[in-house]
Amino acid sequence: GQQVMQIPQYQHVQEGEDFTTYCNSSTTLSNIQWYKQRPGGHPVFLIQLVKSGEVKKQKRLTFQFGEAKKNSSLHITATQTTDVGTYFCAGRTAGNMLTFGGGTRLMVKP
Amino acid sequence: DGGITQSPKYLFRKEGQNVTLSCEQNLNHDAMYWYRQDPGQGLRLIYYSQIVNDFQKGDIAEGYSVSREKKESFPLTVTSAQKNPTAFYLCASTIGLADYNEQFFGPGTRLTVL
Numbered sequence A: 001g002q003q004v005m006q007i008p009q010y011q012h013v014q015e016g017e018d019f020t021t022y023c024n025s026s027t028t029l030s031n032i033q034w035y036k037q038r039p040g041g042h043p044v045f046l047i048q049l050v051k052s053g054e055v056k057k058q059k060r061l062t063f064q065f066g067e068a069k070k071n072s073s074l075h076i077t078a079t080q081t082t083d084v085g086t087y088f089c090a091g092r093t094a095g096n097m098l099t100f101g102g103g104t105r106l107m108v109k110p
Numbered sequence B: 001d002g003g004i005t006q007s008p009k010y011l012f013r014k015e016g017q018n019v020t021l022s023c024e025q026n027l028n029h030d031a032m033y034w035y036r037q038d039p040g041q042g043l044r045l046i047y048y049s050q051i052v053n054d055f056q057k058g059d060i061a062e063g064y065s066v067s068r069e070k071k072e073s074f075p076l077t078v079t080s081a082q083k084n085p086t087a088f089y090l091c092a093s094t095i096g097l098a099d100y101n102e103q104f105f106g107p108g109t110r111l112t113v114l
Helices: none
Strands: A004-007 A010-014 A019-025 A031-037 A043-049 A055-058 A061-065 A071-076 A085-092 A104-109 B004-007 B010-013 B019-025 B031-037 B043-049 B064-066 B076-078 B087-094 B109-113
Touching: A004 A085, A010 A019, A019 A085, A019 A104, A031 A071, A043 A055, A043 A061, A071 A085, B004 B087, B010 B019, B019 B031, B019 B087, B019 B109, B043 B064, B076 B087
Parallel strands: A010 A104, B010 B109
Antiparallel strands: A004 A019, A019 A071, A031 A043, A031 A085, A055 A061, A061 A071, A085 A104, B004 B019, B019 B076, B031 B043, B031 B087, B064 B076, B087 B109
16 A cells, blocks of 8 residues: 655754655655644644645745655754644545655754 | 534543544535544544545544534544554544645544543
8 A cells, every 4th residue: 555654753953953854655646745733733734745846835844746756855944943843744646545654753942 | 713623632431432532524525534643653544534424444444433424523433342542533624535635634532541
């Protein structure tokens, strides 16, 4: 079955440092979504990428979809304490359900 | 205020008991989903429903059951057959089952088996 792997599992950064999480799928994806879950909260949709090589930005967050549509990344520039949480990618092959990665838990030291 | 509600927030049950988790949405979404989240892990799909009176098994349906009698409601029953039910349960909905719909999540129910 489809597998979506996400690395790293955990990341501690000093406030102001950059952060990147990577997502890799065993199969080609039709699209990929990213979600953020704050501690004790529920996942909240951030963005969706559909096209090969697509890059989207949301303020300090940059999302990329690989050329082969099998990998994706989320990069946060100059992290802030408000960025704390777990970031999940979720990939979908055509016609199938979303498959979530295991998440990357980001901790930011002030 | 449109959204998804789940109740209760915390639930304790004794081994061998069935328990039902509530999920209600007023977003007028057709599709609804149940996920299970274990500590430090991602979300795994239990069941989903595209329309009223129809539902499909996800990746980890064993020991769970659902119903979809109304568009707004998709309750999940955790049966005594579920061997390791302690987890965080999340309900979600989308406009439809199409590929390009974002999922809206409820606040979750944390189930602990004593």
